[in-house]
Amino acid sequence: MSRSNQMFKATVNVALSHVARMVPGADLGSEATLARDWQASRTTVRNVLTHLAGAGVILWEGRCKRLLRVPVASDYFPQTDVESTEDQAEQRFLEWMMRCELPPGSVLHESDLSRQLSLSVGVVRALLQRFQPMGLFEKNPNKHWVLHGFTRRFAAEMFAMRRLIETDAISAVLGAAQGSVVMQEMAHMERLHIALLARDDPAMAEFPALDSQFHRCICRAADNRFFDEFSQRISVIVHYHYQWNKRDEVARNRAALHEHLAVIRAVLEGRKEDARQAFAAHLDTARATLMASVSW
Amino acid sequence: MSRSNQMFKATVNVALSHVARMVPGADLGSEATLARDWQASRTTVRNVLTHLAGAGVILWEGRCKRLLRVPVASDYFPQTDVESTEDQAEQRFLEWMMRCELPPGSVLHESDLSRQLSLSVGVVRALLQRFQPMGLFEKNPNKHWVLHGFTRRFAAEMFAMRRLIETDAISAVLGAAQGSVVMQEMAHMERLHIALLARDDPAMAEFPALDSQFHRCICRAADNRFFDEFSQRISVIVHYHYQWNKRDEVARNRAALHEHLAVIRAVLEGRKEDARQAFAAHLDTARATLMASVSW
DNA sequence: AAAATGTATTTTATCCATAAAAGACCAAAT
DNA sequence: ATTTGGTCTTTTATGGATAAAATACATTTT
Incomplete structure (x- = not known):
């Protein structure tokens, strides 16, 4: 059989939410513009336009592309068809x-x-x-x-590597100048952390993403693709691991947020030794937490 | 088309060099034993036996498998057919x-x-x-x-990572007890290095393999799969890189061998600070050599 | 001339068919 | 009872066929 038309379906949905913001009768612009806006090739755009014309959402004749009616829910493809x-x-x-x-x-x-x-x-x-x-x-x-699986040994080795890399990266963070990109990112991270703590969401659904963002932000300061790659790998693994090990989740996550904040503030205020110590302490608890949750 | 029969051909060659050490008339043993010795499944072994019987090398009737004649060069499949x-x-x-x-x-x-x-x-x-x-x-x-290619930047980042990992690993090496596996390997490395230096082979054809072995041996001491993996990656990249950048090859390799030896001897004699310094010095020259040979 | 559209070609993604290799099962031989 | 060999089934490796998507080129419109 041939390849799936997931791209086509996804682009139809993109197109629909795009025209949903327009008034009937408005012109859609050129195919090339649409291809850029919808992030697809012109071939796909033309297929989508044909589909939308067939569904009566637009009128398409040569270079005239006009919105006929505002799209409704049933025009969209279901979310599952659209995911890559x-x-x-x-x-x-x-x-x-x-x-x-x-x-x-x-x-x-x-x-x-x-x-x-x-x-x-x-x-x-x-x-x-x-x-x-x-x-x-x-x-x-x-x-x-x-x-081989996600064993205690795997976790231990992964964490040894993480400590090595991130300890190096935090030095790069501390070497960054006031107002540099790194510092701006750290200031941004501070706001995000405060916001999440304030939300007091019992599920802490957004914690994993923020945690991963925090660590990646630190790794990025080292400006080394191997650091980044490793950091991403860890994020994926840890994320999926904790999805199936939710014991003490909320307490664990709140504690981690506070530890992150201690690091961020020390960095922003230029207290370098404090930052190093706070970060080392965070790595220690993160390691202990992870190891406690691995069964094999 | 279907998969290649590289396995079959390779096993034929293995079988031939196996029976070449036997005298005509000798029995080959059971199929299961042969499968173990030749590192193949019984299915493949039986196909090989059929082939050898057809070529008149052996006589095969039920459980009687007897060598008829010593194999000659033309019985073997050419090397290129056999490589994975x-x-x-x-x-x-x-x-x-x-x-x-x-x-x-x-x-x-x-x-x-x-x-x-x-x-x-x-x-x-x-x-x-x-x-x-x-x-x-x-x-x-x-x-x-x-x-993206093998750019100066790639080389620099790769080396930063290498320094981080191997500096950590050398500590593990220095922490190993006398007579431990690590120390035995180091003693073995010393012999190999001396042998290669003594050979005075102007081409130094075996240097890349030995270099890679030396670094992997150090990484292995840290007992961390991520270290090993990275070390292997580096070996592959560096190996192929130098294959097409042979400027100053011989001098470069001899110098590296001596630097390796300095590290190995300091390790074996328990001079820990010397070992650390010698290793750091080696990483410095290795980095400089690599960077000097990258064009983009 | 520049930009938009129409048309044709190239490249990628995906499943299928086929033979090699591995593995499972059972009967025969020691 | 254990090993060995014969037979059959399952799984993997590999190229090919096909449609989706991207891209290149030609043509038309402004």
């Missing part, structure tokens, strides 16, 4: 990884997984390959995969 | 990467590359994906790849 297949795949795959009860050392078959996750074998293979270098899986040539 | 396709692909790909004259930012098409390297599109994609996280390439969804 890659993202969906990664999500399903990592969720499976984190909830899976298999002991380390279990053998995995691509075909098996592909059935369980309803993903094509090719996609499963790409995911396994992607997470292989981290040591979550191993592969014997011509043979099956072996699950 | 993955290795060949990686080799061709990285060689292309390192010699390629394209400036950073060039667009790459999978189909183009697949033609240039005579590899299937799937293999090319897998390679691009594999080296993507290192930042050698980037991909826009639904679009082409962009070459």
Whole structure:
């Protein structure tokens, strides 16, 4: 079979929310402009226009593209059709990884997984390959995969690496000048942290994203792609891990926010030694929290 | 088309050099034993036995498997048929990467590359994906790849990471007890280094492998999969890079060997501060050498 | 001439068919 | 009872076919 038309459907939805802000009768502009605005190729734009004309949302004749009626909910494709297949795949795959009860050392078959996750074998293979270098899986040539999994050891090694990198990165942060991009980002992070603490949301749904943002922001100061890459990897892993280990979640997250804030404020006020110590302390509690939540 | 029978051919060659050490008339043993010895499945072993029987090398009837004649050169499959396709692909790909004259930012098409390297599109994609996280390439969804390439900046960032990791690892080395595995490996490295220096091979063909072995050996002491992984990545990149930048090769390599030896001896003799300093000095010269050889 | 559209070509994503290789099962032999 | 070999099933590797999406080129309109 051929590739999916997820791009087409997604662009239809983008187009609909775009024209929803216009009044009937207004002109949509040129195809090239639309392609830029909707982030798609002209080919896709033209397919979308054909679709919208067929649905009676617009009138399209040559260079005349006019809005006929404001779109309604039923014009849109459902959200599930629109999400990029890659993202969906990664999500399903990592969720499976984190909830899976298999002991380390279990053998995995691509075909098996592909059935369980309803993903094509090719996609499963790409995911396994992607997470292989981290040591979550191993592969014997011509043979099956072996699950190493998210073990205590994995967590410990990951954290050793994190400490190394982020301790180096925090020095870069402290070396940044007042008013530099890094400092602006830190000031922004302070506002976000205060806002989240004030919200007093019992679920703290936005904590994981903010946590990841905080650590990435620090790593970025080192201006090293390898730091960034590692930081991203950690975020993904930790995120999915905590999704299935919600014990003491709220208390844990509030404590982390306060620790972040202590670091941010010390940085902003130029108290370098305080910043270093606060950050080291944060890494310690983060490590302890993570290790306590790993079962194997 | 179907998959290649590289495994079969490779196993035939393994089998031939196995029976070459036996006298005609000797029994080969059970299929299961052969499968273990030849590192293949019983299915493949049986195919190989059929092939060898057809070539008149052995007599095979039920459980009687007897060597008829000592194999000759023409019984073997040529070396190129036997190398794993993955290795060949990686080799061709990285060689292309390192010699390629394209400036950073060039667009790459999978189909183009697949033609240039005579590899299937799937293999090319897998390679691009594999080296993507290192930042050698980037991909826009639904679009082409962009070459970032092995730039000065890439080299600098890679080396910053290397320094961070290996400085940490050398502490682990120095913490190892006398007679521990790490120390045994260091003693072994000393012998290898002395041997290579004594050989006085003007080409120093074996230097890259030994260099990589030295650094990996140090990384392994930290007992962290992320260190190992990074170390391996560096080895691959540096290896292919220097293959196409052979200026001052011999002098450069001899100097490096001596620097390695200084580190190894300080470690073996327990002079910890000396070891640290010698290692830091080696990283400095290695960095300078690498940076001097990058063009973009 | 510049910009927009119409048309054709190229490239990517995805599934399928096929043969190799691995693995499972059972009967026969020691 | 354990090992060995014969047979069958499952899984993996690999290229090809096909439609989506991107891109290049030609034509028309302003």
